[in-house]
Amino acid sequence: MHVVIVGAGFGGLACAKALGLRPLRVTVVDRVNYHLFVPLLYQVATAALSPSDIAEPIRRILRRYENVEVRLGEVTGVDWQAKRVLLGEGPALDYDRLVIATGSVYNYFGHDEWARYAPGLRNLENARAVRAQVLRALEEAEAGADADRRRALMTTIVVGGGPTGVETAGAVAELTRHALARDFRRIDPQEARVVLVEAGPRLLPAFPPHLGAYAEARLAKLGVEVLLDRAVEHVGPDGVTVSGERIGASAVIWGAGIRAAPAAEWLGLSGDRLGRIAVTPDLSVPERPGVYVIGDMALLAGADGAPLPALAQVAKQQGIYLGTALAREVARGEAPAPFRFHNRGNTAIIGRSAAVFDFGRYQLTGRLAWLLWAFVHVYLLVGFQKRVLVSIQWLWRYLTYERGARLIMDPVPAMPPPAPSRGSRARGPAPASGRRSRR
């Protein structure tokens, strides 16, 4: 039996591991060669961690499972009648069972053109672009700009009051208002503005109200301006319009709402309002024999009747469940018991010594929650080396307030441009800090 898993996020990887070393063939397809620990992506965007700290090669993760192959490729469609996954390049993959774990993208609620100016933090490229944008704006402000322009250059807007928005706003404020304070001579980092815009009446709507209030108070302490009950009406290259008010900004970061990746179309299904595919409690798609959907893509009611949320822990549990079920099916022909989600607690970090934890029956805030957050996240990272490296950087940052990864790296063409020819017009200096041939 050949199982094809599309997507090596939390769900896809968990499924592949559960199928590892079992008597069946598994192929994991992803369009990048690494598994990304998305919950920490905002730390890359705010120069606290490097891309490689939160990204692990898929091949290495699955190395020891000899029945698992990895294929780097872009899925362009599914021929579900012939049971084949179509890839943009290279031969199609025949499958007996197909697991769709392609996750979600941010939801611009019909304004996809805003994505250009307000990237969401969903991949490393986004994170690097945001980091460069924020840092470059401060450089421009330092180089000299009139008061209005400087005010805009020093403003960052975060859209969405969920955990991603709260964490990003807190981290940006720590970066621009605190960590860089001594590095500039002309601008005052204390003038840096961070505005968090939420359409609803409070922050962290998925958490109990007092945790939202706590987050709001802690963000205010960090200097973040929280705007509640305010809708984003327009996003452009120079900033946003929020409930009629224009706010100039150098960077806008989108963290509001998600919707499933467009895989429903591959299967000729319509999906729900958010593009999710309805699955039965064994995670299969009734209309498409042999097809399973897990993670953000899957529409399945939890114990309370509401759809399970788009959380990594849901995806991971579904991946483990499905992998185990498929392996059992092969071994013993058993039908699995229905999937049940076990809530491991929900968390968000606001900043130094401030985080919230919601375990359902009890909640935690403050320094203890923050420490727990750090331990949990280090523990969840893939690989011992990453755990050590991230721990050291966090400890270092805690002690010094420094940010280690403050690189403005321009995106470059796939091939470097030709070197300047000697006879050409005067150009800028050669890579000025990249210029020593030898030590």
Place this chain on the structure above:
Amino acid sequence: MHVVIVGAGFGGLACAKALGLRPLRVTVVDRVNYHLFVPLLYQVATAALSPSDIAEPIRRILRRYENVEVRLGEVTGVDWQAKRVLLGEGPALDYDRLVIATGSVYNYFGHDEWARYAPGLRNLENARAVRAQVLRALEEAEAGADADRRRALMTTIVVGGGPTGVETAGAVAELTRHALARDFRRIDPQEARVVLVEAGPRLLPAFPPHLGAYAEARLAKLGVEVLLDRAVEHVGPDGVTVSGERIGASAVIWGAGIRAAPAAEWLGLSGDRLGRIAVTPDLSVPERPGVYVIGDMALLAGADGAPLPALAQVAKQQGIYLGTALAREVARGEAPAPFRFHNRGNTAIIGRSAAVFDFGRYQLTGRLAWLLWAFVHVYLLVGFQKRVLVSIQWLWRYLTYERGARLIMDPVPAMPPPAPSRGSRARGPAPASGRRSRR
């Protein structure tokens, strides 16, 4: 007095530090916001280290010197009569003393069009591009290709038998032939070819002959094919032609010859054959009062009458000398003693437990040289945190043969593309490994 330093490489930074906290104003201009430790760039290209491990924000390095300002900007020219440095964006900088420390670029010997296919390792973008190219070729080979194509995909060519070429070839061989060995199912990493092409009769021409022979033997042990006395006649998208023989390759890395950045033109000077500017022993340019040149850009004879080599240690010593001299001039009006270079030894690493050191009177090879190389390079890194992080990664790599930074990251447009709209045609999956909104 206002000193403007163009370039924050080893020379420019050393000069700025020597001028730090002195009674004069200093501005350091660079077109990137970080100082790059170029000697370890090949480790980024071969997935051993991350960009942020070898790049430190210039502002942080110079933070404590309150008389030093940093300006991110691209120098477009110098009005040496009016004593102004022209920047592409933003107001020009008036100077009393100008220090040009813009370094060098690779020399394609009249074939600048080759740069497109054979990047040199001079900046982080180059290194990231090479890393992605090598890793992606292996992925393509694994996905299935005919024998000829697979052979080309698994071949990397390094041009130049100097230290950069030797180190890069060794590191590529360790990566493709050893570190990744267990990660692929269909291709045999032992089939990976690494070809090092040198136009001269031996490797490491700047070192004593027995060290070149040692390097050759150690590279052969790693599986590198060394081609001596062979000239590169053509470089194209599919490989190179070397002395009439075509070698197909997925990646070509250029490490042959350097030439000074085109700053001579700014000053209306012609420069020597390599674009260097002749300076007097106080590092000033006789024809241009108030202008100094240090590092790879400077043409100055050493004790043996030959021009000083393009080495970081030369640039650093010149920077310290010039900064001290300028500070003294301000304080006491003294003319400085001529600059003298003190050779601290020259080194190259070939691979695990293999390096060479040349201290002039005695030489060192093998494991001891390799350990010394590692200590020296960790010590030379800027910042305590980087030293710790790099040490851990090297130790880890030594123990496990793993490479921590194996990310294929595509260059992206400055702004992310709009998200796919729900009604559009079927597209690839959303960032498949970047898809969890929350843990």
